[in-house]
Every structure is written in C-alpha cells, then in structure tokens.
Amino acid sequence: MIRMLLRVLGPRYSRPMQRTLALMTTTAVVEGLSYALLAPVLRALLGGTPERAWPWLAAFGAALAAYAVLRYLSDLSGFRVGTALLRGVYHRLGDHLARLPLGWYGSARVGEVSVLAGPGVLQAMSVIAHLLAPFVSAAVTPLTIVAVILALDWQLGLAALTAVPVVAVIQILTGRSTAAEDEERATRDREATARVVEYLQAQPVLRAGGRTAERFRLLDDALQQVQRASRRSTLSALPGVLGLTLTVQAVFTAVLALGAYQALGGNVGAAELLTILVLAARCADPLLSLADLSGKLRAARGELSRLEAVLSTEPLPQIPGTAQQSGHAxxxxxxxxxxxxxxxxxxxxxxxxxxxxxxxxxxxxxxxxxxxxxxxxxxxxxxxxxxxxxxxxxxxxxxxxxxxxxxxxxxxxxxxxxxxxxxxxxxxxxxxxxxxxxxxxxxxxxxxxxxxxxxxxxxxxxxxxxxxxxxxxxxxxxxxxxxxxxxxxxxxxxxxxxxxxxxxxxxxxxxxxxxxxxxxxxxxxxxxxxxxxxxxxxxxxxxxxxxxxxxxxxxxxxxxxxxxxxxxxxxxxxxxxxxxxxxxxxxxxxxxxxxxxxxxxxxxxx
Missing domain, CATH: 3.40.50.300 (P-loop containing nucleotide triphosphate hydrolases)
Known part of the structure; x- marks a missing residue:
C-alpha cells in the first residue's frame, strides 16, 4: 500500500511523504517505549521505598511529553503534507493527461477519469492525512510493546509474540478475499453513476417515446446491483474482522492466565506483572482498530491502483531531433x-x-x-x-x-x-x-x-x-x-x-x-x-x-x-x-x- 502510494506520488512528491512516514514511525516507537518506564515506577511504589518512584515518574512524564510533541508534529505533518501532495498529484495527473494521445480519451475513459480526478484522488490522498498515522501506530506500537514485554519476561513476551504472525496472516487473507468484491463494488458504482447520468440526459427522448418506466427499471437494476455488491463486500470482510477480534482476545487471555500462573509461582514480581498486563491491554486496542482501518485502506488502495494505471499509461513517443518542416502539405x-x-x-x-x-x-x-x-x-x-x-x-x-x-x-x-x-x-x-x-x-x-x-x-x-x-x-x-x-x-x-x-x-x-x-x-x-x-x-x-x-x-x-x-x-x-x-x-x-x-x-x- 505504502509502496503504491510512493509510486503514485512520483520522485518529486514522495520525499515529503517519506519524511512524514519516518516521523510517524518514530512517534509510534516512542509511544511503545514510554510504557517500559511503568515497570520501575510500579516497582518503587509497591516496594518499601516509594520515594524512589519520583525520578522514574519524572522520566515517564518526560517520555509522555515527548510522545505528545511528536504526535502533534506527526499529525500536523500528515495534514500539511497531505494537502500539499493533493495539489501535487493533481498537477502530476493533469500534466500526464495533457501528454496522453487524444485518441486515448474515449467516452467511457472520460467518465472514468472525471470520477478519478474528483473523489478518487481525494480518497487516495486522504490516506496521508487521516489513515496513515493510525495505521502506522496500529502496526508499530504493538511490535514495540511486544519487545518491551520480551525484555521484562521472555515467556510472557513469547506468548504475546504469537499474535503477530496470526494477525499478519489474517490481514493478508482478508485483503485477498475482499479484493475481487471491492473491485466489483467499484465497477457497479461506476455503472450506476453512468445509468443515473444517462437517465437524466435522455429524459426528452424517453418522455416523447413513452419509455420512462422501462428506463427507470434499468436504473433500478443498476442500483440493486450496487446493493448486492455492497452486501457481498461486507460479508467477505466479516471473517477477517471476527478472526482478528478472536485472535487478539485469545492472546490477551493467554497472557493474563500465564502472568497469573507466573506470579503465583513467584517467577515474576507484582510490578512486572501489572506492567505487562497494562502493556498487553494497550497492545490490544490498536490491533483491534486494524479491522476498521483495513477496510478504509482497501478502498483507498483501489483508487490508488486506478490512479497508478492512468499515470503508467505511456504518452505518444517522440522521435528525437528537430523536425524540419517545409510548408503545410x-x-x-x-x-x-x-x-x-x-x-x-x-x-x-x-x-x-x-x-x-x-x-x-x-x-x-x-x-x-x-x-x-x-x-x-x-x-x-x-x-x-x-x-x-x-x-x-x-x-x-x-x-x-x-x-x-x-x-x-x-x-x-x-x-x-x-x-x-x-x-x-x-x-x-x-x-x-x-x-x-x-x-x-x-x-x-x-x-x-x-x-x-x-x-x-x-x-x-x-x-x-x-x-x-x-x-x-x-x-x-x-x-x-x-x-x-x-x-x-x-x-x-x-x-x-x-x-x-x-x-x-x-x-x-x-x-x-x-x-x-x-x-x-x-x-x-x-x-x-x-x-x-x-x-x-x-x-x-x-x-x-x-x-x-x-x-x-x-x-x-x-x-x-x-x-x-x-x-x-x-x-x-x-x-x-x-x-x-x-x-x-x-x-x-x-x-x-x-x-x-x-x-x-x-x-x-x-
């Protein structure tokens, strides 16, 4: 997804995007690492010397402040870069369309490009401003938290780590199973839009011929096809949503049970156990949000792929050298x-x-x-x-x-x-x-x-x-x-x-x-x-x-x-x-x- 976005942006506009992506990744890592400071804080508070918690509390507060600043800067950068790149992509698309052969512009092609240049580009570029930061946070923060858990207790860390490959497989399979349905839905949407425009433009002829009812049935059929495609698209994504939810809940329960067993056996302290449970709970939230984010990203990916297909269309080649014309025969x-x-x-x-x-x-x-x-x-x-x-x-x-x-x-x-x-x-x-x-x-x-x-x-x-x-x-x-x-x-x-x-x-x-x-x-x-x-x-x-x-x-x-x-x-x-x-x-x-x-x-x- 991100690679496709960088290809669509092109070399000129991809560098600000890369900088923003690096800032968002750093923010997610800092968020995960800041939770590691909970362990010494809780160890001091639950031990015999609670006054020793003040330096760790100060460090924890400083880490949270650093995270807050980074989050503000990354979100601000996302909005600014998203707005700038939206303008840049429009310029790139316009420049490219101006170099394509005029014969490329068939009647169906013009409608497709007009939709793509309107809501299509807006939806594709909304990834940068609205979806990229939550997606990076949902992917990077849990991994960082798992690394912290591994550092605190390798057994509990391995238990939490089992969720990573399972979640990755579920996301891949869900993307593959819904790709065809999402494409069909987009196709049905375009067909229904064309039917609406056709119905409005043909009103004089339809009314003169008494064929209004028949034409309305064609439009109604197109809208019903959109409804069926939307239902199939939703149902195809449902197994992925349920699988992700069950996996996260099962792993969280396993970590909770294993942590209780370790604490009862004296293998892990109360401070470490509380820290791990807090980290596990914090890890579950962004993972569960992946289901909603994935649906939005798939929709944006469809628009990106169509945008990339247009931008990859080769313009008419030109023979190198200066043409010498004589007259206008x-x-x-x-x-x-x-x-x-x-x-x-x-x-x-x-x-x-x-x-x-x-x-x-x-x-x-x-x-x-x-x-x-x-x-x-x-x-x-x-x-x-x-x-x-x-x-x-x-x-x-x-x-x-x-x-x-x-x-x-x-x-x-x-x-x-x-x-x-x-x-x-x-x-x-x-x-x-x-x-x-x-x-x-x-x-x-x-x-x-x-x-x-x-x-x-x-x-x-x-x-x-x-x-x-x-x-x-x-x-x-x-x-x-x-x-x-x-x-x-x-x-x-x-x-x-x-x-x-x-x-x-x-x-x-x-x-x-x-x-x-x-x-x-x-x-x-x-x-x-x-x-x-x-x-x-x-x-x-x-x-x-x-x-x-x-x-x-x-x-x-x-x-x-x-x-x-x-x-x-x-x-x-x-x-x-x-x-x-x-x-x-x-x-x-x-x-x-x-x-x-x-x-x-x-x-x-x-």
Whole structure:
C-alpha cells in the first residue's frame, strides 16, 4: 500500500511523504517505549521505598511529553503534507493527461477519469492525512510493546509474540478475499453513476417515446446491483474482522492466565506483572482498530491502483531531433493502423498539397474520421508515416503540431463559461476586435445579438444552453481566431437544420480559404467544390478524382451522389443560400431554427 502510494506520488512528491512516514514511525516507537518506564515506577511504589518512584515518574512524564510533541508534529505533518501532495498529484495527473494521445480519451475513459480526478484522488490522498498515522501506530506500537514485554519476561513476551504472525496472516487473507468484491463494488458504482447520468440526459427522448418506466427499471437494476455488491463486500470482510477480534482476545487471555500462573509461582514480581498486563491491554486496542482501518485502506488502495494505471499509461513517443518542416502539405505514406484488434487501414497512401482541399467520403465505418485523427496524431500508426510539411508527425512536438491544426468536429464541446471565453480558446491573447471579426465571419454575431447577455452569455457545461447550430458557430469562430494553416472538418453539418446549415457553411467557407483542408461529409453537396475527392471503403481508397471525374465514372461516388440528390428532392431541402436574402431568412427564422437544431441535437445525443 505504502509502496503504491510512493509510486503514485512520483520522485518529486514522495520525499515529503517519506519524511512524514519516518516521523510517524518514530512517534509510534516512542509511544511503545514510554510504557517500559511503568515497570520501575510500579516497582518503587509497591516496594518499601516509594520515594524512589519520583525520578522514574519524572522520566515517564518526560517520555509522555515527548510522545505528545511528536504526535502533534506527526499529525500536523500528515495534514500539511497531505494537502500539499493533493495539489501535487493533481498537477502530476493533469500534466500526464495533457501528454496522453487524444485518441486515448474515449467516452467511457472520460467518465472514468472525471470520477478519478474528483473523489478518487481525494480518497487516495486522504490516506496521508487521516489513515496513515493510525495505521502506522496500529502496526508499530504493538511490535514495540511486544519487545518491551520480551525484555521484562521472555515467556510472557513469547506468548504475546504469537499474535503477530496470526494477525499478519489474517490481514493478508482478508485483503485477498475482499479484493475481487471491492473491485466489483467499484465497477457497479461506476455503472450506476453512468445509468443515473444517462437517465437524466435522455429524459426528452424517453418522455416523447413513452419509455420512462422501462428506463427507470434499468436504473433500478443498476442500483440493486450496487446493493448486492455492497452486501457481498461486507460479508467477505466479516471473517477477517471476527478472526482478528478472536485472535487478539485469545492472546490477551493467554497472557493474563500465564502472568497469573507466573506470579503465583513467584517467577515474576507484582510490578512486572501489572506492567505487562497494562502493556498487553494497550497492545490490544490498536490491533483491534486494524479491522476498521483495513477496510478504509482497501478502498483507498483501489483508487490508488486506478490512479497508478492512468499515470503508467505511456504518452505518444517522440522521435528525437528537430523536425524540419517545409510548408503545410499533408502526406500519408503506406499507413497501417489497427484499433481494438480491428485493422482500420492497410497500406493507405494519399497526399494533400498545400492550400488544396481534399474531401473524404464513403460509407459509415470506412475510416474517414480515423484518418483525420491520424493526421492530427490522436493515435500513432502501426506502420508507415504521416507527414506534415514533409516532417514526420512523431518528430514534431505535440504543442507545435497542434498549433498547425484547426479542427471542427460534429460533436462540439464548449466549456462552462461565456461565449467569448470559448471563442478565445482558439487564441487567448487575441484582441477584442479580432474576436469580433472571427465571430462575424462565423455568423456567430447573429447569435450574440439576440441573446440577452450577449457575449457574457453562460453556455453551460458542454454548451448545453446553446443549440447545435449555435455551438457549431462558436466552434468555427474559435477555429477562425486560431488562424491555423491546416483545417480538419468532420461531419460539421450532418445534424443541422437548413437555417443553421446555411450559416455554418458560410463560416466554413471563410475558414477554408487559403488553407490546406481535409473534410469529411455525408452530405455530398458540401464537397463538390473540393480540389480532389477520395472515396474510402473498408480502409482503402477505391475511387479518387474531382467531382465531375467521379460522376463520369458512374461507380461508387456516383451512386452516393445520386442517392444524396434523391434524398434532397424527397425532403425538399435545397442548397444553402448566400447573400442578403439568406441573412434576412436567418434573422426572421432564427428562433425557430435554433429550437429545431436543439431538438435534433438532443435526440442525436440520446
């Protein structure tokens, strides 16, 4: 447990912990040794010269005072170091998470890390402030007392010593028997938390479909699983608690009986016997507290192991040396990439000259979004090379690499803050005029004008107080403000209503102007003006060319195009309009359009 804690803290933060541990151990030893002075005190008081007890009483008082000071200092050090290390661990965890590949952050992973970074770290670090001192005292003080008893009477000392291996075996067996149950309980807790969040987020769709009762049964089942897991965890720890209690009581009774026998036989004096009985009673209390401490330590150990697993995750390696870039062209050379045991790409090659637009189309699951993630190095390829400006992305520092990309995804995440705060994430040092210019280019100014608080509007966690179209405009404004030379677009208009789509298209056109662009879209009319189009299927390029060339081939792309046109004709959705008329349409139908976008986003997320 302590070794794991030191590993989690790391070399930088483990030294204060080691000093605190040494101080707590010294305190426990001094406490045990101070009881040894009871023997000469009682010997003098029960003998014929009670006045000789004063020096020993003074020594005993000095020892207790020293113990009190050490205990105060060790407890104070535990709280101070625990608070400092809590901050240090948060910094270490944050720094490590910032260096992990972005592809590591799946939906389940984000929830796990958010729980770990909240109550998980607090519970793990509470060991230092609240559990470490009692645990050291419960382990070291009895051992010191047993050594004192051995010095007073070796037979009684051996009798007390028999408790040590028995208690150690009970603790080890209890830890092993409860490990699986504790892990299952933690898993059930996470699943129940996810069900609660799911139930709350899905309320609009569930109520619209009349499925509220069914969803409640799923949540109820998850909570019942938590209850069963908690019961099994408690029952699995019960034999250890009973075994520890019986062992301590049995050994104490044996010492008491053996001491009485020794006293009746004249082999041990009354003062020594009373001292040994006091020491045995004092030894029993911390041993009995081990049962309660062990349960708390096991819970903290579970959080520590999960924290250690995250901290031991290796970040993406970087090729040593300085990368020499020339321009902002993109090249994918003979790339093979596997994810979750599935081969996504096998010997894939393509290039995007600087300043040109490449559109990637194809069926779902073809690897389109994965291609964008490899370009931005969310993952490392298994074979081949991804180059930016002629340099291997593995030889470019993470910050330098990401500075060259402006990425707009379909699922936009906004931080809990104002609209202006979220736009400024693209370039925090931008002036107010630059922020307003980017907002105007993204048509975000229209949204800001009709909101009561304007730029100071709080978007809520994840941007929940804005519709899908409004969130997309914030994302585009953020990308425009960043002014990166390479733009990656992933299905940015697939879930928008026509009004928002027109506004987003206008912002996207401004964003793509003069930049190297790779775009993924299901609505093929958004890619018809690309310099080149590749049709991706099962991780391979099956067609490549311009829009007119691919239509002339009459193959896969042409089929997709014809299907897209047929869907447009059926739904009555026309091409987005530009110009003053388009802007008048946006203004007159803004509220209805945004409400429609919000409804679509709510159903899509559910």
């Amino acid at each position: 993109l090249d994918v050379e003979a790339v093979t990439f596997r994810h979750d045991g599935h081969t996504v790409f096998d010997d894939l090659s393509l290039s995007v000259p600087e300043g040109q637009r490449l559109a990637v189309v194809g069926p779902s699951g073809a690897g389109k979004s994965t291609l964008l993630q490899l370009l931005a190095r969310f993952y490392d390829v298994d074979a081949g090379t991804v180059r930016v400006g002629g340099a291997d992305v593995r030889a470019i520092g993470p910050e330098a690499l990401m500075a060259q990309f402006a990425i707009v995804f379909q699922d936009v995440y906004l931080f809990d803050g104002t609209i202006e705060d979220n736009v400024r994430l693209g370039r925090p040092d931008a002036t107010a005029a630059e922020v307003r210019e980017a907002a105007a280019a993204a048509r975000l100014d229209e949204v800001v004008e009709r909101l009561p608080d304007g730029w100071a509007t709080d978007v809520g966690e994840g941007g929940a107080r804005l519709s899908g179209g409004e969130r997309q405009r914030v994302s585009i404004a953020r990308a425009l403000l960043k002014d990166a030379p390479i733009v990656l677009l992933d299905e940015v208009t697939s879930a928008l209503d026509p009004v928002n789509e027109a506004a987003v298209h206008a912002g996207i056109e401004r964003l793509m102007a003069g930049r190297t662009v790779v775009m993924v879209a299901h609505r093929l009319r958004t890619v018809r003006h690309a310099d080149r189009i590749v049709f991706l299927d099962a991780g391979r390029i099956v067609e490549e060319g311009t829009h007119d060339e691919l239509l002339g081939l009459g193959r896969r792309y042409a089929d997709f195009w014809n299907l897209s046109q047929a869907t447009t004709a059926t739904t009555g959705i026309s091409e987005p309009t530009e110009g003053a008329g388009g802007r008048r349409r946006l203004r007159s139908g803004a509220d209805a359009g945004e409400r429609g976008g919000a409804a679509v986003d709510a159903e899509a997320s559910a």
